[in-house]
Amino acid sequence: MSIAIVGGGVIGLSAAYHLARKGTKDIIVLEKGSVGSGSSTRAAGIITGHLWSETGVRARKISLQRYRELSDELDGYTFQTPGTLNMFDETSWPERAALLPLYDRLEVPYEILDAAEIANRWPALMTKDRPDLVGLFDPLGGYSEPHRYVPALAAKARELGVDIREGQIVTGFERSGNRFTGVLTKDGLVTADVTITATHIWTNHLLQTAGYQLPMRAIVHQRYVTEPLPTAPDLPVVNANPFGAYFRPAEGGAILAGYETPEPALYPVPSLEFDMTAVETPAVYRERLKANLEPLLPVLKNTTWATERVGLLSFSGDEEPILGELAPGLIVAGSFHSGGFAYNPVAGLLLAELALGQATSINIDTFAPTRFSSGDTNKHTRTSHVQRRH
Numbered sequence: 001m002s003i004a005i006v007g008g009g010v011i012g013l014s015a016a017y018h019l020a021r022k023g024t025k026d027i028i029v030l031e032k033g034s035v036g037s038g039s040s041t042r043a044a045g046i047i048t049g050h051l052w053s054e055t056g057v058r059a060r061k062i063s064l065q066r067y068r069e070l071s072d073e074l075d076g077y078t079f080q081t082p083g084t085l086n087m088f089d090e091t092s093w094p095e096r097a098a099l100l101p102l103y104d105r106l107e108v109p110y111e112i113l114d115a116a117e118i119a120n121r122w123p124a125l126m127t128k129d130r131p132d133l134v135g136l137f138d139p140l141g142g143y144s145e146p147h148r149y150v151p152a153l154a155a156k157a158r159e160l161g162v163d164i165r166e167g168q169i170v171t172g173f174e175r176s177g178n179r180f181t182g183v184l185t186k187d188g189l190v191t192a193d194v195t196i197t198a199t200h201i202w203t204n205h206l207l208q209t210a211g212y213q214l215p216m217r218a219i220v221h222q223r224y225v226t227e228p229l230p231t232a233p234d235l236p237v238v239n240a241n242p243f244g245a246y247f248r249p250a251e252g253g254a255i256l257a258g259y260e261t262p263e264p265a266l267y268p269v270p271s272l273e274f275d276m277t278a279v280e281t282p283a284v285y286r287e288r289l290k291a292n293l294e295p296l297l298p299v300l301k302n303t304t305w306a307t308e309r310v311g312l313l314s315f316s317g318d319e320e321p322i323l324g325e326l327a328p329g330l331i332v333a334g335s336f337h338s339g340g341f342a343y344n345p346v347a348g349l350l351l352a353e354l355a356l357g358q359a360t361s362i363n364i365d366t367f368a369p370t371r372f373s374s375g376d377t378n379k380h381t382r383t384s385h386v387q388r389r390h
């Protein structure tokens with residue numbers, strides 16, 4: 001069985017790795033830049049199991065388990081497990097509280113913390129003057145440092161025999177009848193029994209060469225890392241939704257924080273050749289992020305942002321991921337909203353199962369690319385991303 005994977009971000013690499021672990025021999029990853037050069041190395045690497053759909057919750061349970069195993073499987077990578085605190089206010093909490101019966105049924109652990117309990121547990125978090133805040137703590141949540149995880153995953157895939165080729169843009173597909181039989185690169189045809197596209201915001205430019213379009217849209221997102229703090233505070237990962245931001249501990253005693261713009265603009269991806277380094281973000285966001293977060297995390301007053309990473313998120317028409325067979329021999333994975341890094345272990349496993357014709361570990365009918373009819377290409381059923389993070 002030969003498999004061609006287009007895209008060497010975390011989704012494509014995870015698919016390659018999980019296929020190789022299952023003993024598949026003939027796997028090629030074609031990456032137009034270098035591995036991780038899309039959104040994957042720009043990510044904050046945060047994961048929570050507290051999602052909003054049954055398929056999402058079931059999928060994240062597998063990702064959380066696999067991340068712990070990947071700490072042992074990958075050299076130079078450790079999943080960090082401080083837990084993830086998902087924060088809400090009076091307005092946003094009822095929508096989340098309505099999901100607790102789902103978490104109970106699927107045995108997803110959580111603790112509900114009021115403002116005083118949050119401040120007691122993590123003294124660096126100044127919540128005592130905000131009695132309206134509610135914390136939903138996910139004890140299994142955590143994060144990966146993308147600059148550790150991506151090379152570790154690529155190295156292990158290579159060690160298992162995966163042929164990862166960088167600087168190889170795929171420009172189209174080969175078909176025999178209605179079956180996809182390979183991909184076209186500038187160096188020629190690569191034949192494959194199954195092709196997987198893991199091409200994130202480039203997906204529609206590639207699919208249109210075969211006459212397909214999916215309802216996917218891209219928005220700009222940005223995150224920052226501080227200079228190391230003299231004393232690193234004890235912090236969980238915090239999805240600080242009421243503050244329009246999130247943050248987590250980072251390597252070397254620093255803090256990583258992401259900024260959520262109130263009305264993120266859609267980003268028109270111009271072409272298949274588009275390079276994500278072209279995406280820019282206004283300098284004023286640095287000050288806005290600090291202003292938003294300092295009341296909650298006063299230690300930020302003592303430091304400055306040292307680095308900035310800007311990239312693109314992708315949302316499908318109903319804001320659930322797209323993962324499944326689009327046509328015979330062609331499997332598509334993309335639009336993982338702000339949670340593609342979190343999804344990658346389970347996405348890789350599911351893609352491997354689909355490619356090998358095996359039963360999938362969970363039912364993923366609600367992720368099927370075929371759920372959108374052709375008239376739905378530009379139809380989007382949700383517009384707010386603020387309370388649904390990672």
Ligand SMILES: Cc1cc2nc3c(=O)[nH]c(=O)nc-3n(C[C@H](O)[C@H](O)[C@H](O)COP(=O)(O)OP(=O)(O)OC[C@H]3O[C@@H](n4cnc5c(N)ncnc54)[C@H](O)[C@@H]3O)c2cc1C
Binds near residue numbers: 009272310340
């Ligand atoms: C600032 C920021 C913070 C984020 N934080 C988080 C977070 O904390 N947690 C989380 O879960 N998610 C987070 N995300 C989202 C996450 O980064 C993405 O969902 C995830 O990286 C998507 O992975 P991918 O492999 O699909 O995409 P990518 O990493 O973009 O990989 C796609 C690859 O395909 C290649 N490619 C495209 N077209 C072709 C072609 N025709 N031929 C060959 N190669 C091609 C590209 O070069 C690219 O390398 C964040 C994103 C950003 C921008």
